[in-house]
Amino acid sequence: MxxxxxxxxxxxxxxxxxxxxxxxxxxxxxxxxxxxxxxxxxxxxxxxxxxxxxxxxxxxxxxxxxxxxxxxxxxxxxxxxxxxxxxxxxxxxxxxxxxxxxxxxxxxxxxxxxxxxxxxxxxxxxxxxxxxxxxxxxxxxxxxxxxxxxxxxxxxxxxxxxxxxxxxxxxxxxxxxxxxxxxxxxxxxxxxxxxxxxxxxxxxxxxxxxxxxxxxxxxxxxxxxxxxxxxxxxxxxxxxxxxxxxxxxxxxxxxxxxxxxxxxxxxxxxxxxxxxxxxxxxxxILPTHRVVHGLEGFSSPDFITKASVYFTIKELDKPDVSALANTTGTAFIAATGDGNYLLTAKPEVMEDILKDLPARQRHLDVVQLHRVVLDKLLGLDQETITRLGSVAYIREADEAVSMVTSGEANIAFLIKPITLDQLKDVSLAGDVMPQKSTDFYxxxxxxxxxxxxx
Incomplete structure (x- = not known):
């Protein structure tokens, strides 16, 4: 009640x-x-x-x-x-x-x-x-x-x-x-x-x-x-x-x-x-983009090579979030000092690597970003992120990208917003998403x- x-x-x-x-x-x-x-x-x-x-x-x-x-x-x-x-x-x-x-x-x-x-x-x-x-x-x-x-x-x-x-x-x-x-x-x-x-x-x-x-x-x-x-x-x-x-x-x-x-x-x-x-x-609900800084020896080509195991990679002329609107399934943009890339998840790979999660979470952009990209590819699990403060949460895509181009950060990930239906399904099931998964405006x-x- x-x-x-x-x-x-x-x-x-x-x-x-x-x-x-x-x-x-x-x-x-x-x-x-x-x-x-x-x-x-x-x-x-x-x-x-x-x-x-x-x-x-x-x-x-x-x-x-x-x-x-x-x-x-x-x-x-x-x-x-x-x-x-x-x-x-x-x-x-x-x-x-x-x-x-x-x-x-x-x-x-x-x-x-x-x-x-x-x-x-x-x-x-x-x-x-x-x-x-x-x-x-x-x-x-x-x-x-x-x-x-x-x-x-x-x-x-x-x-x-x-x-x-x-x-x-x-x-x-x-x-x-x-x-x-x-x-x-x-x-x-x-x-x-x-x-x-x-x-x-x-x-x-x-x-x-x-x-x-x-x-x-x-x-x-x-x-x-x-x-x-x-x-x-x-x-x-x-x-x-x-x-x-x-x-x-x-x-x-x-x-x-x-x-x-x-x-x-x-x-x-x-x-x-x-x-x-x-x-x-x-x-x-607005998206909350992730900006990663403080990575020792970060290499954009190496990151893209590793990411290609889990994602289909498409190089972009510019990090325009409108490219996300035309994608089906899970996708986000990686903006680096060497180039900008659209990462679209390979469904069969994600199903296997995230099989410990409920189906309602496996297909969430923010979950795949944290569990696969930040954790597996960059070595930033949630405990490390909390301890080091190595991830910034930014509302505006332009601001996130400028932090990379200025050399302040290593890489930015531009993401689609969570939908209200997704939030409702996850919450009422007793699940939780990563921090800053939503930005209500x-x-x-x-x-x-x-x-x-x-």
Whole structure:
């Protein structure tokens, strides 16, 4: 059972700040240059909490986490952030232009608290592996601030568009909005984010009930989710309260009693999430290209010779990702300082070499890239990649290629994006793909709402 809860969010006081100046991209998408820009935009920019600056003089008593907690406390005390007067869910839409196209899409969902489940409970499913270092960083931040300032992006399936009709109107996911948004902000990528506050208890309970039988797939936020589950278990033991206590009793009609709003048994048992219906339009998954650096004695001709055992090789005039669109089966482009090549997998060879994997994974481009190319041909298994940091994950193909042509890297691999069906099949089967297998666009904006545990 997928439990969701309304909550009294902390939100910026629009009379005190300009939202464009205080919101940010998710912490793991913030470059040093972006961090500095956010710092300069406003003394109340959320970056000071989710990804503050570190200094050589930092100690156990004074550091990036303690400063984050002090900052958040000061903003609440000064009224920069104010708690809502009543529990709510929040409709959330993002209108954006698909990168490298003229297509305009709108992705719709809603923000709520989501109960924290262990993967073994088979309610929440992951789709990719995680980095331990990132989880320890988030744990330190959560414990210091006692707040969830960013959302997990959760996918679910509902062909009937139940939540969309309740939140956005009777015409479904493409219908007219029932009321004007109470917040609209445009981010640095031109994405328009709109938020609707929903406080009607009957509406909230209809959505809560509609979500109760759903399975959830993490689209973005694996590290934060796993960290939050660990935190919830820790607090469950300390408070001697069960993490998965029975849900509030439903009436004979399968709904919660009128006016009764569900709540987690203790604050850490849930965290803030945005729920998006996989069956609705508007979801975009971009590819994440791989760039390899630090290879001693790397030779492009030697690599291509070895790769020809597993792939059909075609030399390209330029590393144009459009060449991938015309391929059938698994394929990716290898861009080296000596040439550019289209590598198309030999199906019978891949079936044999990846026979230890489920069939649903053997034909995934990203799996073949990691298991065959990075591991077998370049000697970079996942442990080595994590330890050495020898693989960079890049959204833009031109940027990936330029790192090779400049001599900064040895080789770049341009890859096709994972499809939503592939992600769903792998996740619900309990499998995981390599790190950074997906890049959902656009990202959820940080700062629209905050879940304070105290």
């Amino acid at each position: 997928a439990r969701i809860y309304p909550f009294r969010a902390l939100r910026y006081d629009l009379a005190r700040v300009k939202m464009e100046d205080v919101v940010t991209q998710p912490y793991d998408k913030i470059t040093p240059a972006m961090q500095q820009r956010y710092y300069e935009a406003s003394p109340y920019n959320l970056v000071r909490v989710i990804l503050g600056k570190q200094f050589p003089s930092d100690t156990e008593q004074e550091n990036v986490y303690t400063r984050a907690a002090e900052t958040l406390h000061a903003w609440r005390k000064d009224g920069i952030l104010a708690e809502e007067s009543e529990p709510a869910l929040y409709g959330y839409s993002q209108t954006y232009q698909v990168p490298h196209s003229n297509e305009i899409r709108e992705r719709r969902g809603f923000i709520a608290l989501g109960h924290l489940y262990d993967y073994a409970d088979k309610v929440v499913y992951r789709h990719e592996q995680t980095f331990p270092k990132h989880k320890s960083d988030r744990m330190s931040l959560f414990k210091a601030t006692r707040a969830y300032c960013e959302q997990i992006y959760m996918l679910y399936s509902d062909p009937a568009f139940t939540a969309e009709k309740l939140i956005f109107g009777v015409n479904g996911p493409n219908g007219a909005d029932t009321t004007p948004a109470d917040l609209a902000v445009t981010d640095e990528y031109g994405v328009v984010h709109r938020v609707w506050k929903l406080t009607d208890p009957n509406l909230i309970n209809l959505i809560v009930t509609a979500m109760a039988d759903k399975k959830l797939i993490i689209a973005d936020g694996h590290h934060r989710y796993e960290t939050s589950v660990a935190y919830a278990k820790e607090r469950s033991a300390q408070l001697k309260l069960p993490l998965n206590q029975p849900f509030e009793p439903m009436g004979e009609d399968g709904k919660l009693p009128a006016g009764h709003l569900p709540a987690p048994s203790f604050p850490e048992a849930a965290m803030m999430m945005t729920f998006v219906n996989m069956d609705a339009p508007g979801i975009t 656009p990202k959820l904006l940080s700062g629209l709402a905050i879940y304070a545990l105290d």
